Amino acid sequence: MKILVIGAGIGGLTTALSLAKAGFEVEVYESSSEIKALGVGINILPHAIRVLTDLGLLDELLKIGVQTSELCYFNKFGQLIWREPRGKFAGYIWPQLSVHRGALMMILLNAVKNAIGSDRIHTGHRLKKCEETSGKVIATFSLKGNDDEFVEAEGEVLIGADGIHSAVRRQFYPDEGIPKFSGIILHRGMTTGKPFLSGSTMIMAGSVDQKFIAYPISDEIDENGDQLINWIADLRVGPDGNILRDWNRTADKPKLLSIFGSWKFDWLDAPGLIGGADAIYEFPMSDRDPLPRWSFGRITLLGDAAHPMYPIGSNGASQAILDAEILTESLQHADPAAALQQYENIRLPQTAAIIMQNRQMGPEQVMEIVAERAPNGFTDLYDVISKDELEGIATRYKKIAGFEKEELNAKAK
Numbered sequence: 001m002k003i004l005v006i007g008a009g010i011g012g013l014t015t016a017l018s019l020a021k022a023g024f025e026v027e028v029y030e031s032s033s034e035i036k037a038l039g040v041g042i043n044i045l046p047h048a049i050r051v052l053t054d055l056g057l058l059d060e061l062l063k064i065g066v067q068t069s070e071l072c073y074f075n076k077f078g079q080l081i082w083r084e085p086r087g088k089f090a091g092y093i094w095p096q097l098s099v100h101r102g103a104l105m106m107i108l109l110n111a112v113k114n115a116i117g118s119d120r121i122h123t124g125h126r127l128k129k130c131e132e133t134s135g136k137v138i139a140t141f142s143l144k145g146n147d148d149e150f151v152e153a154e155g156e157v158l159i160g161a162d163g164i165h166s167a168v169r170r171q172f173y174p175d176e177g178i179p180k181f182s183g184i185i186l187h188r189g190m191t192t193g194k195p196f197l198s199g200s201t202m203i204m205a206g207s208v209d210q211k212f213i214a215y216p217i218s219d220e221i222d223e224n225g226d227q228l229i230n231w232i233a234d235l236r237v238g239p240d241g242n243i244l245r246d247w248n249r250t251a252d253k254p255k256l257l258s259i260f261g262s263w264k265f266d267w268l269d270a271p272g273l274i275g276g277a278d279a280i281y282e283f284p285m286s287d288r289d290p291l292p293r294w295s296f297g298r299i300t301l302l303g304d305a306a307h308p309m310y311p312i313g314s315n316g317a318s319q320a321i322l323d324a325e326i327l328t329e330s331l332q333h334a335d336p337a338a339a340l341q342q343y344e345n346i347r348l349p350q351t352a353a354i355i356m357q358n359r360q361m362g363p364e365q366v367m368e369i370v371a372e373r374a375p376n377g378f379t380d381l382y383d384v385i386s387k388d389e390l391e392g393i394a395t396r397y398k399k400i401a402g403f404e405k406e407e408l409n410a411k412a413k
Contacts, residue, residue, distance in 0.1 A: 001025065001336070004139055004155040006127050006168055008035050010101075011303025011320030012161035013108035017055055018328040020115035027153060028112065029125040031162070033144045035109055037102030040188045040281075041217040041230025043068065043202065043314035044104070046087055047403040048321040049094040050411060058094075060107050065099030066216050069198050073367050074205040077377045078265030082366050082390050086202070092405055093412050096314075098202065098215045098230070100190075125151070127167040130158050132297045157336050158299045159327070161320070164288065166305035172296055179286035182310060182359075184208070186285050187233040187251045189277035190217070192226045196268045199227070203268065207371035208361055209236040212263060212270045231273050233260060234285070251280040285310055287359070290352035295340035302327060307351035312358040315401050319354065322402065323347055353400050363397040366390055 001024050005016045008030035016026045044052070044061075052061060069089045073082040087096035112121065124144030131138055137158040143149045160168025164179055195216065197203070202215035211234040218228040233256060256274055263270035274280070287308045294301040303320030323343075330343040354362075361368055366385065374384045398404045 001157065001331070002027070002155040003157045003159060003331075004029065004137065004153055005159045005161055006130075006139070007160070007162035007166075007303075007305065008032075008109070008121065008123075009161065009163060009303065009320075010105065010108065010317045011305075011323060012159070013105070013112050014052070014055070014321050015159055015161055015302060015324040015327060016112045017108065017115055018051075018324045019331070020112070021055060022328050022332055024328075024331065026116050026120065027155065028116075028121045029127065029139070029141060029153065030121070030123045031126040031144070033124040035105065035121075035123060037100075037106050039101030039105070040190050041098060041215065042101040042104065042317055043215070044097045044099065044321070045314055045318045045401075045403050046092040046094040046096055047401075047408050048318035049087075049097060050408065051321050051325045053094060054325075054413065055111070057107060057111060061097055061099065061104070062095075064103040064107070064218075065097040066200050066219055068096040068098050068202050068215065069200040071202045072197065072204070073364070074203065074265075075367065075370055075374070075377060076206045076210065076263070078205065078263075078267065079377055079381070081370050081381060081385075082394065084394060090405065091409075092403075093409050098200075098217050100217050100228075100230075101317075127162065129171060130160075130168060130299060132299060135298075137298050156298060157331070157340070159302050160300065160305045161302045162305050164286070164304045164308040166301065168299065169291075169301055169305050173291070176288070179284075179288050179308065182285040182287070183238055184234050184236050184285040185282050186311070187235070187256055187280055187282045188231070189251075189274065189280040190228060190230050191273045191276040192222065193229050193269070193273055193276060194225065195221070195227050196229075204364060204367065205263070205265075205268075205270075206234075207368050208234075208364070210234065210259070211364075211367070212260060214268065214270070214273060229273060231270075231277075233270075233274065235259065249282050251282040253277070253280055256280065287355060290355050291348070293344065294348055295337075295344045298336045298340065300327075300340040300344065306348075307355060309351070309355045310358040312364055313354075313362040313397055313401060315354055315358070315362075319351055319401075323351075350402060357397065357400050362401075363394050365393050
């Protein structure tokens with residue numbers, strides 16, 4: 001069976017690799033003229049690391065990232081709200097990894113090249129339309145730089161893994177419009193700085209309107225005792241729809257420093273990280289409403305094309321990786337249309353629940369609750385929020401997102 005994968009992001013490349021290892025013939029089509037090691041940091045949760053491990057990538061991943069040892073939430077004054085171990089430090093069989101997105105992409109790209117051959121990865125191909133006819137799927141592309149030149153590709157299944165602005169999704173939902181803007185702008189940067197807390201801790205501080213996130217993405221310590229730290233500064237700006245058209249705008253560093261200038265804690269220097277970044281990019285935190293269906297005969301959606309969600313709980317890329325596994329398993333045990341429907345039946349309700357939970361800020365609700373109940377800080381945390389309430393929020397999100405420890409560990413092969 002020949003399968004066309006549209007999009008060479010994390011979801012598309014993982015899908016291509018998974019399908020190829022299962023014995024399918026795969027062709028990948030990417031609209032960009034070159035697949036580059038772009039981006040900043042990203043977290044991959046244990047349930048997704050399990051999938052990547054089964055694909056033979058764990059050793060390479062461990063070389064490029066940090067095994068996250070703990071996740072900590074703080075208020076805007078740097079007071080600890082919640083701390084929990086993560087990955088193997090929490091008893092999972094698989095680690096949680098903090099890596100550079102571009103480095104992860106290159107590992108996936110090289111693995112796909114080895115599995116299907118470089119000649120089956122087609123860049124500069126912008127999908128114009130796809131249609132099913134006589135048990136086949138025909139995809140029509142314009143070539144980068146020449147919208148008047150078209151080429152066609154034929155397969156038995158087509159997977160739309162082409163991101164939040166998916167051309168495949170737009171074909172089936174032409175009136176959906178632009179993504180839904182949350183009113184929050186994410187400012188992303190990377191800075192070489194002093195290790196903080198355990199040296200492998202992921203932190204979040206503040207509340208929904210103003211939040212700072214930081215975690216190391218390299219174990220290497222330089223001659224000055226510094227390591228590479230990824231950080232994100234979230235700011236609510238209001239529902240300005242126009243900002244949706246600019247997804248990688250250079251941020252105003254002085255303005256950001258003026259807003260976060262006082263966020264210098266005993267354990268972390270947020271303004272120091274902001275000031276030390278070579279480049280800071282901003283883009284709108286956006287998602288789309290869950291769809292009623294993904295699969296249309298021999299065509300389906302995957303990853304951000306199917307379920308774009310807020311980057312809450314480190315779940316966006318991880319859910320795309322899980323999609324790849326379920327899609328591959330479904331195609332091995334059913335005819336194409338039935339397989340895609342089976343995949344949808346499993347994954348659509350799971351991801352829809354995460355989209356809606358992330359709109360409520362997922363496990364980060366604890367920071368919002370504390371900010372509302374104790375806007376000026378606290379003396380005793382448990383006078384503000386009980387331990388049971390904290391644990392309940394964390395446990396509930398793990399179950400919704402599919403990485404409750406005992407259930408996940410039971411999947412070890």
